[in-house]
Amino acid sequence: MLANMEKRTLLTVITEAVIEQSLLRDLEKHGVRGYTVSDARGRGSRGIRDAAWDEVANIRIEVICQRAQAELLLAHIRDQYYTDYAMVAFMVEIDILRGEKF
Amino acid sequence: MIDVVVLFFLFGLLAGLARSELKLPAALYESLSLILLLAIGLKGGEGLAKQALSPLLPQLGAVIVLGVLQTLIAFAILIKLGRLGRSDAAATAAHYGSVSVATFAVGANWLMTRGIDFEPQLAIFLTVMEVPALIVGIMLARGVSKDTDWRALAHESFLGKGVTLLMGGMAIGWIAGPEGLTPIKGLFYDLFKGALALFLLEMGLIVSRQIGELRKRGAFIISFGLLMPLFSGLLGLGCALLLDLSVGGMTLLATLAASASYIAVPATMRLAVPEANPALSLSAVLGITFPFNIMAGIPLYHYLAVQLAGAF
Numbered sequence: 001m002l003a004n005m006e007k008r009t010l011l012t013v014i015t016e017a018v019i020e021q022s023l024l025r026d027l028e029k030h031g032v033r034g035y036t037v038s039d040a041r042g043r044g045s046r047g048i049r050d051a052a053w054d055e056v057a058n059i060r061i062e063v064i065c066q067r068a069q070a071e072l073l074l075a076h077i078r079d080q081y082y083t084d085y086a087m088v089a090f091m092v093e094i095d096i097l098r099g100e101k102f
Numbered sequence: 103m104i105d106v107v108v109l110f111f112l113f114g115l116l117a118g119l120a121r122s123e124l125k126l127p128a129a130l131y132e133s134l135s136l137i138l139l140l141a142i143g144l145k146g147g148e149g150l151a152k153q154a155l156s157p158l159l160p161q162l163g164a165v166i167v168l169g170v171l172q173t174l175i176a177f178a179i180l181i182k183l184g185r186l187g188r189s190d191a192a193a194t195a196a197h198y199g200s201v202s203v204a205t206f207a208v209g210a211n212w213l214m215t216r217g218i219d220f221e222p223q224l225a226i227f228l229t230v231m232e233v234p235a236l237i238v239g240i241m242l243a244r245g246v247s248k249d250t251d252w253r254a255l256a257h258e259s260f261l262g263k264g265v266t267l268l269m270g271g272m273a274i275g276w277i278a279g280p281e282g283l284t285p286i287k288g289l290f291y292d293l294f295k296g297a298l299a300l301f302l303l304e305m306g307l308i309v310s311r312q313i314g315e316l317r318k319r320g321a322f323i324i325s326f327g328l329l330m331p332l333f334s335g336l337l338g339l340g341c342a343l344l345l346d347l348s349v350g351g352m353t354l355l356a357t358l359a360a361s362a363s364y365i366a367v368p369a370t371m372r373l374a375v376p377e378a379n380p381a382l383s384l385s386a387v388l389g390i391t392f393p394f395n396i397m398a399g400i401p402l403y404h405y406l407a408v409q410l411a412g413a414f
Contacts, residue, residue, distance in 0.1 A: 018372045084376035 006099035009070040010062060013077060014040055015087040017057035026080070027063060030073055033102070036062045046086035058086070064094065064102045105212055108396055110299040114306020115393070119313065126304045134301040138207050139264060141290040141297075142225050143271020144283060149222020150272070151279045158223055161345050165227045168341045168359060169234040172334050173199030177242050179330070184322050186382075189243050193371045193378035196239025197387050198330050200363035201231045203264060204305060207298055208396045209357035212404075213350045220350030224358070229268040231358060233259045236370050243375040258370045265366070305392070312389035315381050323382065327390025331360035335403050339410055352407035353400070360399055362387040 013023065020037065027035055040058040063073065070091050081087055096102060104112075117124045176198040180191035206228050213220055236259050259265070275283060283290075316324065338359025342352035364387045368380055 016372070018369055022373065081376075 002097065004097060004099070005095045006097075007067075008064050008094055008096050008099070008102050009067045009091050010064050010094045011070045011073055011089070011091050013061045013063075013087065013089040014042070014058060015061075015081070015089075016085050017059045019081065019085060020059050020061075023061060023077075023081075026076060027061075027073070030069065030076065032063055032065060032069070032073070034064070038062075044086065044088065064096065066102070067091075067093075104397070105208070105215060107208060107211055107295060107299045107302050111302040111306045111309075111393070111396060114303040115310050116306075118307040118310025124307065126300070126307070131301070131304045134297050134304075135203075136267060137290065137293070137297045138301060139203060139267035140271040141294050142203070142207060142210070142228065143268040143273075144275035144286075144290055146222045146225020146228075146268075147272035147275020148278075148280055148283055149275075150226070151276045153222070158226065161223065162226065162230050164341055164345055165231055165355070165358075166234050168337060169199050169201075169231045170238050172337060172359060173235040173238040173242075175333070176330055177239075179326065184326060189375050189378040190382055192239050192243035193367075193375050193380075194383040194386065195242065196235045196371060197364070197367045197383045198334065198362045198391075199235025199238060200233075200367045201228055201358050202361035202363055202387075202392065202395075203228065203268075203365075204301065205361035205392060205395050206354070206358055208302070209354050209400050209403075211295060211298055212400050213353060218350040218353070218404075219348060220354050221347055224351060224354045225268065225272060227355060227358060229265055229272070232262075232265055232363065232366055235363070236367060239367070239371065240374045243378065255370065255374055258373065259366070262366050262370075302396075309388050309393060312385045315385040316389040319382065319385055323386050324390055327386040328394055331362070331391050331395055331399055335360035335399065335406075339403065339406055342407070343410060343414060349404070349407045349411050352411065353404040356403035356407065357395065357400055360391075360395055360403065362391045364388050364392065 015023070017039075024035070024037070038060050040060040042058060063070070065073075074089055074091060077087070077089055114124075173195045177191050177195035180186045180194055181188070184191070186194070206224075210220070210224075236255075240255065335356040338356035339352055341359070342355040345351075345355075347355060364384060368384060371378060371383075372380055
């Protein structure tokens with residue numbers, strides 16, 4: 001095991017590209033210091049989302065933060081978006097270096 | 103005789119239905135739509151440079167009223183006859199009150215192929231008619247005062263990709279004038295048909311994916327997708343007659359009125375009215391209305407425009 005490893009939580013949200021701006025604003029409001037957004041494709045209860053054009057494009061947003069903050073974010077995302085948008089969100093515990101960044 | 107660009111659409115449709123592996127790169131589709139939007143803007147701006155702008159204002163007022171009226175009528179039909187919920191009806195009505203750039207491009211190409219002129223302000227009508235239906239649709243779904251974020255929505259609707267490119271193209275065309283545009287004509291005018299053909303190939307593929315959804319939706323939404331554009335087309339012809347447009351202008355305004363948005367409106371409605379089912383509106387717009395307009399609608403609106411212009 002490396003020295004100085006710390007535990008953090010990785011929150012991953014896979015959802016419709018159309019709400020990217022709105023979600024990122026929410027993250028910033030919750031004090032998230034950094035995130036990664038990538039384009040995604042897949043299939044789920046809302047059908048095939050193959051990114052063939054804008055309306056069926058997905059994104060994946062990843063945030064590394066403290067467990068408590070991740071739980072707040074996940075609860076907010078559930079209340080705000082789960083009913084109306086194609087969305088999967090989950091958290092995992094991860095080991096990181098440079099704990100002061102997250 | 104079917105226009106060659108429409109054959110590309112049919113090719114894409116058949117390839118998609120046959121589940122071919124054919125797929126255009128997303129970046130190409132984006133680039134083609136950029137070229138088409140700029141070309142339409144440039145052509146409009148170039149034409150406007152040759153005429154006074156002040157007589158245009160009442161005309162813009164008229165096409166805004168046209169867009170609002172179409173949205174309200176579509177909403178009433180969807181609620182009363184289609185028994186859709188309020189949100190679904192409002193979102194779908196907004197699609198039909200707004201316009202489709204692709205349909206406009208096919209219509210303009212249809213006229214140009216036959217050497218029929220149309221007024222340059224049709225490009226402005228295209229830009230202006232994108233927006234009112236969005237606002238009316240959101241108001242129908244939400245009511246006026248509640249927690250709608252109007253600032254964000256205004257930003258979405260007025261600075262969306264389509265409106266921005268059309269306005270930018272028009273401004274450049276207007277400032278540069280016909281001579282200034284000569285060096286870039288190769289890309290935007292001469293290649294217009296080729297770009298449109300490739301764009302429609304992708305549209306065919308996109309439409310082919312709506313067919314399965316359409317099967318689930320049943321007869322009402324299919325007949326709405328066919329009859330609403332006919333009705334809106336007639337409204338458009340009436341409006342064009344009031345504005346004293348040429349036969350080409352009448353045809354294109356009817357085409358605009360009959361067309362339904364499948365880019366700007368779905369994206370904005372997804373944000374503003376999230377509980378509305380986007381698959382419902384898109385299956386009607388893409389599965390029925392778009393193919394109907396580019397294959398049968400445009401020649402029909404032209405035929406009616408010729409009859410009307412003869413009668414008055």
